[in-house]
Amino acid sequence: MSNQDIKKATRHVNQNEGLIFERSSPGKKGYRLAPLDVPEVDYKAALGSAAREDLGSMPEVSEMEIIRHFTRLSTWNYAIDLGMYPLGSCTMKYNARVNEVVARFPGLANAHPYQPAEVSQGAMRVMKTLSDCLLDITGMDAITLQPAAGAHGEMTGILLMHAYLQSKGNPRKKILIPDSAHGTNPATAAICGYAVENLKSNSRGMVDVSALAAQMNEDVAGLMLTNPNTLGIFEQEIHKIAEILHEKGGLLYMDGANMNALVGKTRPGDFGVDVMHLNLHKTFSTPHGGGGPGSGPVACKKILEPFLPKPVIVERADGTLAFDYDRPKSVGRVRMFYGNYGMHVRALAYTLANGPDGLRQTTEDAVLNANYIRKKLEGDYELPYKSPSMHEVVFSDGIQEQKGVKTGDIAKRLIDYGFHPYTVSFPLVVHGAIMIEPTESESLEELDLLIDAMKSIAREAEEDPELVKTAPHTTRVKRLDETAAARKPILRWKPAK
Amino acid sequence: MSNQDIKKATRHVNQNEGLIFERSSPGKKGYRLAPLDVPEVDYKAALGSAAREDLGSMPEVSEMEIIRHFTRLSTWNYAIDLGMYPLGSCTMKYNARVNEVVARFPGLANAHPYQPAEVSQGAMRVMKTLSDCLLDITGMDAITLQPAAGAHGEMTGILLMHAYLQSKGNPRKKILIPDSAHGTNPATAAICGYAVENLKSNSRGMVDVSALAAQMNEDVAGLMLTNPNTLGIFEQEIHKIAEILHEKGGLLYMDGANMNALVGKTRPGDFGVDVMHLNLHKTFSTPHGGGGPGSGPVACKKILEPFLPKPVIVERADGTLAFDYDRPKSVGRVRMFYGNYGMHVRALAYTLANGPDGLRQTTEDAVLNANYIRKKLEGDYELPYKSPSMHEVVFSDGIQEQKGVKTGDIAKRLIDYGFHPYTVSFPLVVHGAIMIEPTESESLEELDLLIDAMKSIAREAEEDPELVKTAPHTTRVKRLDETAAARKPILRWKPAK
Amino acid sequence: MRYLPKSPADRAQMLREIGCKSIDDLFAPIPAEYRLNRDLKVPRQMAESEIIDYFHEQASNNAAGYALFLGAGAYHHYRPVVIDAMISRGEFLTSYTPYQAEIAQGTLQAIFEFQTMICELTGMEVANASMYDGSTGAAEAMLMAVRITGRKAAVVARSVHPEYREVMHTYTQHQGLPITECAYLENGRVDMADLEKKITDDTACVLIQSPNFFGTIEDVAAVADLVHKKGALLIVSIAEALSLGIVKPPVEADIVSMETQSYGVPLGYGGPYAGVLATKEKFMRQIPGRLVGETKDKDGKRGFVLTLSTREQHIRREKATSNICTNQALIATMATIYLTIYGREGLKELAQQNLAKATYASGEFAKKGKVLFAGAPRFNEFVVQTKDDPQAINKRLLEKKMIGGFPLNWHYPELGNASLWCCTELNSKEQIDAAVQAVGQ
Amino acid sequence: MRYLPKSPADRAQMLREIGCKSIDDLFAPIPAEYRLNRDLKVPRQMAESEIIDYFHEQASNNAAGYALFLGAGAYHHYRPVVIDAMISRGEFLTSYTPYQAEIAQGTLQAIFEFQTMICELTGMEVANASMYDGSTGAAEAMLMAVRITGRKAAVVARSVHPEYREVMHTYTQHQGLPITECAYLENGRVDMADLEKKITDDTACVLIQSPNFFGTIEDVAAVADLVHKKGALLIVSIAEALSLGIVKPPVEADIVSMETQSYGVPLGYGGPYAGVLATKEKFMRQIPGRLVGETKDKDGKRGFVLTLSTREQHIRREKATSNICTNQALIATMATIYLTIYGREGLKELAQQNLAKATYASGEFAKKGKVLFAGAPRFNEFVVQTKDDPQAINKRLLEKKMIGGFPLNWHYPELGNASLWCCTELNSKEQIDAAVQAVGQ
Numbered sequence A, B: 001m002s003n004q005d006i007k008k009a010t011r012h013v014n015q016n017e018g019l020i021f022e023r024s025s026p027g028k029k030g031y032r033l034a035p036l037d038v039p040e041v042d043y044k045a046a047l048g049s050a051a052r053e054d055l056g057s058m059p060e061v062s063e064m065e066i067i068r069h070f071t072r073l074s075t076w077n078y079a080i081d082l083g084m085y086p087l088g089s090c091t092m093k094y095n096a097r098v099n100e101v102v103a104r105f106p107g108l109a110n111a112h113p114y115q116p117a118e119v120s121q122g123a124m125r126v127m128k129t130l131s132d133c134l135l136d137i138t139g140m141d142a143i144t145l146q147p148a149a150g151a152h153g154e155m156t157g158i159l160l161m162h163a164y165l166q167s168k169g170n171p172r173k174k175i176l177i178p179d180s181a182h183g184t185n186p187a188t189a190a191i192c193g194y195a196v197e198n199l200k201s202n203s204r205g206m207v208d209v210s211a212l213a214a215q216m217n218e219d220v221a222g223l224m225l226t227n228p229n230t231l232g233i234f235e236q237e238i239h240k241i242a243e244i245l246h247e248k249g250g251l252l253y254m255d256g257a258n259m260n261a262l263v264g265k266t267r268p269g270d271f272g273v274d275v276m277h278l279n280l281h282k283t284f285s286t287p288h289g290g291g292g293p294g295s296g297p298v299a300c301k302k303i304l305e306p307f308l309p310k311p312v313i314v315e316r317a318d319g320t321l322a323f324d325y326d327r328p329k330s331v332g333r334v335r336m337f338y339g340n341y342g343m344h345v346r347a348l349a350y351t352l353a354n355g356p357d358g359l360r361q362t363t364e365d366a367v368l369n370a371n372y373i374r375k376k377l378e379g380d381y382e383l384p385y386k387s388p389s390m391h392e393v394v395f396s397d398g399i400q401e402q403k404g405v406k407t408g409d410i411a412k413r414l415i416d417y418g419f420h421p422y423t424v425s426f427p428l429v430v431h432g433a434i435m436i437e438p439t440e441s442e443s444l445e446e447l448d449l450l451i452d453a454m455k456s457i458a459r460e461a462e463e464d465p466e467l468v469k470t471a472p473h474t475t476r477v478k479r480l481d482e483t484a485a486a487r488k489p490i491l492r493w494k495p496a497k
Numbered sequence C, D: 001m002r003y004l005p006k007s008p009a010d011r012a013q014m015l016r017e018i019g020c021k022s023i024d025d026l027f028a029p030i031p032a033e034y035r036l037n038r039d040l041k042v043p044r045q046m047a048e049s050e051i052i053d054y055f056h057e058q059a060s061n062n063a064a065g066y067a068l069f070l071g072a073g074a075y076h077h078y079r080p081v082v083i084d085a086m087i088s089r090g091e092f093l094t095s096y097t098p099y100q101a102e103i104a105q106g107t108l109q110a111i112f113e114f115q116t117m118i119c120e121l122t123g124m125e126v127a128n129a130s131m132y133d134g135s136t137g138a139a140e141a142m143l144m145a146v147r148i149t150g151r152k153a154a155v156v157a158r159s160v161h162p163e164y165r166e167v168m169h170t171y172t173q174h175q176g177l178p179i180t181e182c183a184y185l186e187n188g189r190v191d192m193a194d195l196e197k198k199i200t201d202d203t204a205c206v207l208i209q210s211p212n213f214f215g216t217i218e219d220v221a222a223v224a225d226l227v228h229k230k231g232a233l234l235i236v237s238i239a240e241a242l243s244l245g246i247v248k249p250p251v252e253a254d255i256v257s258m259e260t261q262s263y264g265v266p267l268g269y270g271g272p273y274a275g276v277l278a279t280k281e282k283f284m285r286q287i288p289g290r291l292v293g294e295t296k297d298k299d300g301k302r303g304f305v306l307t308l309s310t311r312e313q314h315i316r317r318e319k320a321t322s323n324i325c326t327n328q329a330l331i332a333t334m335a336t337i338y339l340t341i342y343g344r345e346g347l348k349e350l351a352q353q354n355l356a357k358a359t360y361a362s363g364e365f366a367k368k369g370k371v372l373f374a375g376a377p378r379f380n381e382f383v384v385q386t387k388d389d390p391q392a393i394n395k396r397l398l399e400k401k402m403i404g405g406f407p408l409n410w411h412y413p414e415l416g417n418a419s420l421w422c423c424t425e426l427n428s429k430e431q432i433d434a435a436v437q438a439v440g441q
């Protein structure tokens, strides 16, 4: 294994740690309760047959062991805080620490969702201010912060379309979805009761406008479009697309996962979008936390406003805020309470830290970074679509595959080079996709290290394909057997008998 | 390199990172100030010739880079939170997280040391309550929390002795110090203007009482004794020692570094100690932070109280607390303000979390752990003193040295086994000392891993001494050249010319 | 902008190497008429200290230091500080979904532990890696039951959290899945006779909540018997997960949908929380959301991976078990840490304290007024009926820095002037006495 | 006890293996008459929630949300949240002194960066890894000067922080090192004529503070000239380290002793803070405390180690340069992070804001009363003379939630009714105007 070219990482001693259940032993305690100041109650008597016998193999461990357990586990993770995380479509940008601090202010973190409005004005003000910011950023008229993630926002948006069309007499049957779309798009359409009709991309990686015109008819509720699309390409004929849909009474839904390419430079509301979601956990920097929580606000045009999930936050004449539950046309709730509120706080903190100039510069840097990578790696990796890239660039493993090295192998080898891999095998329209989204949070130095690493791996694929195909070599576990995991799933620990 | 026996650690990919200066580039910013709400002042005009030209090579970096820089650096450190840290004499025990939380409560963390007493009662109450707890724990009559660390406490204590003896007419000339003492003891005596006279240990590793009797005279101010001493042995003739000193008008100073062996089981004030310091950063769990801060309160008997550093905290008849500066006999201040107050808060939180039962159990577990290790490693490693061990055990490399493997080599090899080494080459009375203090914070599982590792290294020393002598093998840097560092010291980074 | 790691020189150099004259070149693909040529209307860029001040001000416009008697789906429990200390580590906080297992074992193992604990607590055999929350989890559980049974209707108890019921309605309305409601009895439990009537041959599932919205613990076994006799599945929704410390797990259920907020997740004005679905092994392949499974690496070493992903949208698209992608992983990790801290003994002791507080409080309220739904066991919530309008009472309480129970008149007009009170280990006797006093005034 | 990772069974097993009947056997070495046979008189074991409550109560008995005009050796500056986020990482927080360099490169590199920044800021060539604080650092600097010069007396300016002077006295009293005091002028600066008189052939060093206790910036070059002419060393003590953003570094000094609290360290009722000593390379081997040096590993890779430890107590014992062992490493790391955040431009901008605030405030005070020590530049502190007793004024201010300046009558009776005010970037114009108003009443 030749690791001379690896500049970004070194191996270092790292603690082992079993499952927490394997540390458990009766009588160890990680808790202590304050003394009870009311009479004790015999729960077995009180609950009768509803009383629980015991808690099985729930762990019994001390606080010291808990700290070590989770600290050790954490050291096995890669993270933005450790280095570049160029997962395409995921917008892994810097998650500012001040966001975490303000989200934990007791007045916000300890607020009960049902506490009276007169003692919740601050909490509501955060939602209102964020809503106003997001409306100007998207160029839309109305918004809900209730959806908990992108896919949840998609569902909300499609329900809005459904309700609107129904109010016009016919909710219609189909949703058009480009072949490059994220899996949540078709899955969402299905949940909302729509059939999915595939829309082919043209050779430039964009919506084929004439095909769209041909497919559009009164059975089609609308189009779910990601813009820039998942190839990182801006749909230049977006106005025509919107026109075609609108002419036939359809609506344009925009998956806003890629808003990091647009904030402060252009507004979906201006280019014909009727409804869209934002991913606060992408564009607005709320932390991914190993898979969530997220937040997927949905913004829409005036015509869709009556259908927004309830409650809707409103400002009264006296300047106080309230939740309006009297929304007869609402599609209903998509979640209890008001959404992933903690993410609203963080997203607003991000917006305030940036201001208009910061948001614009952020977008520019994100696009600059992607194009720099594209420029430097073109030639080493195949670029299936030559249209200009916005905030991400999609290569393929076309060159390396000739030596049997696939995008997944290159990804694993990147780990040895100290990076988190790019997004593998998505979008599906590119065979062997290598989807790189650097975000604005990467320095020139870190970009150059990635470029070096990718070039070096390209060389290795040529000269020593086995090295790449068996990567990673520097991690505490080697490549894991996913097939075995799926064949005979072990989804929980069980005590030895 | 045979690492099959290493159960506790594995190598894992780890980020590289240069010096922060090497990331700097003009125009990058990690800060932003709020707008100025008063007129700007031209500082060059205001300061004239006292105005600074520029800030040389202070770094210019963004927040994202700062987070990565320090996060990456941190991953290169071993820590209690990662595993056992059996440094003898250092009492590396669990540092509870709640201590960190309460120390940051704004009312305490933002308190100015000179804010009026009427708005500082809470801050003072913490000091008073901690003082009361420490007095009962030590069995002493009076206390100061002013010293910033153990050595600082030693100085304070010796100054108290000096002042007391002076008040009796003669501060005397010498301090007796056992050969096993920590280096700070003689260094402290010197700072306080005393000559140091060495006191030999007997074959059981304790003070040679007859030698003491012979050396004690009216020139001797007193004895600085660590108990249990640095061999982890309780000075069983402590009452005789105190008697001998007191008979000749001398005083007994106790270095309380090893109080973790005694809390709740015996009290220095009861066995004849006149003055002692505590290390809150050892016995009372305040975090070491890579070398400090600590806190070294000094507790003493009534006769020494008038000489305590000023101010002294006093409770008035109405229950309010105040600082008493009117202490004509005081040795003076040893530090501005009131000491490392944040450590007082943490130490009190530790005490409250334990209570009397917890403190006793803690001591018992600490002693149990040390004796368990002793039992298991006796035979594999030479035990130079056979007297019973309290909270730590001192072996030597006597067996391994025959193969040229020294205590320092064994220590480095322990790193490969996933441990922080024990204390090397101290106390000086043991040639090739291997000084192990597990503290109470280690589980049986972790102790067994250490024992396994030590046994395995003993085997390696026998079979493959080179492996041990060239360790560590699994760290991101290999053994560092300390000689070169001292020969031509490079103590700061300089820009390339 | 202080988050951006670039100097002006860096930007110039990069543009040069790309071959652009200005950054505008890179935005040329955006049709000119749609380019935004003004500043966004968002507040000006703030210093960190200003951001802190801004949110301090907002926070201070909220209740703080009030005695809280609200539950109703969001519970105030003490949160050990270890939780935030651990999940604030960048390695947990700033990592993505663990697609690359070799550098995500931390998250994967933590979630595997979460799944195990959820199984242990609920008495189920398989649990997923989290859902958005309890309400959406309940809705997804219904859709899952539809997939399993092939039937196309559902019955939901009226004693299920009203907002959960609204969410289920939203999720199912376009799936041709009619939901009928089942009444509750005087003792607060499901009306078995009514339930029997409501279940038809088309009923895929019956969904009940236990402890239900009134705090009453359902007789899950009895309900399960009936439901299973009719060939439907039983879904048990749990909103107050802490109850499982002393309440028998709903082992008779086919699917358990649980909100884990009580396990160390801040109230946070309603989110983020984390739902979770648990079920029998035989239904494993119909569960929505992510699953972590144990496997081995090339050297035979234990490790964990995301598994059974052929259920999921990124593989199956419109045929997936759900559209969920991002879930609530960090919240699940919080819950895992919380459950580790309290563990086998602590959860029981803590649940007992909750029971004792609520028992004391309901006893005190009963002395002065009426506590509804006697005759069935409760956990930490109870319904108090009053002469006055609960909103008016709550206004009175608010002046005394107390936040009273959740008024039920809107969702349950049949109960008259009633509200739902919650007492946890955080409600002191003193607080309870003061509240009883104030309500009784 | 929840911190202890042992079950009763573990303890029993261990005792068995050791061959003890009970734990008491292990405490047999303690003479029976000294064994404690009662519980310690400390409060009973508390739950974490009770600990939180206890300290909340203490904290709420302190000023919070008051406008603060105190400096006098402890300064209120905004602390970027990144500092605590980073130093709260267990790897920094819970590691020991970096004796084992291969697993302590994080701390070592951070301290090496600290040393570099301190050199850069002070204009010195070498800096150590920290001292307890500014006051003890100043005392150690004097002892260092004694070692270098072999002379045995010192002169200290009266305009040095009174508590620093007390500490120097304590440290030097038994070393046969008499300290004489040097007067200050009308403009607050060192009285050069008096200084010239005070320096004798025995004077090892002169110690001044700049900005001095009155906020006045000394003419370091002039003092240095005089001191050096007399063959003594000049020590400059800096209490308000933020001044170095715009104030010329004391390059003419031989030793600089600085308190770094202003660099992101909380006021914390007076500690922990961190002092640091910086000096010329030629005096390197006389510096007390730890030093981190750059070196290489066996493969030639850069790394850092503790170095020149032959100066230290653990090697040299009674002949060491100091008895210091544990220092303030984590606080030095805090300062390093703070200095990294503000950096080259931010420190200057921030210092300018401090200057502007203090200039505005002193200007406003001057309109209503007397500001002393005109004629020499100041940084962010100034002395206001009043008709009323400062203590009485401060009582008045306290009622308005303002904490007024530090009364000087005790330490400087010659100044009459005077107090030392401090304005930083955290004092708003509004606060300043209110204070001026209230003082003027």
Ligand SMILES: Cc1ncc(COP(=O)(O)O)c(C=O)c1O
Residues within 6 Å of the ligand: A089, A090, A149, A150, A151, A152, A182, A184, A185, A226, A230, A255, A257, A258, A279, A294, A296, C324, C325, C326
């Ligand atoms: C283009 C696109 N659409 C939708 C989603 C789904 O968003 P979420 O994961 O927040 O549900 C993603 C996220 O991975 C995405 O990249």
Ligand SMILES: Cc1ncc(COP(=O)(O)O)c(C=O)c1O
Residues within 6 Å of the ligand: B089, B090, B149, B150, B151, B152, B182, B184, B185, B226, B230, B255, B257, B258, B279, B294, B296, D324, D325, D326
């Ligand atoms: C026995 C002994 N005495 C004194 C000290 C010095 O304490 P500190 O480092 O707190 O100054 C130590 C600490 O290392 C020690 O172990």
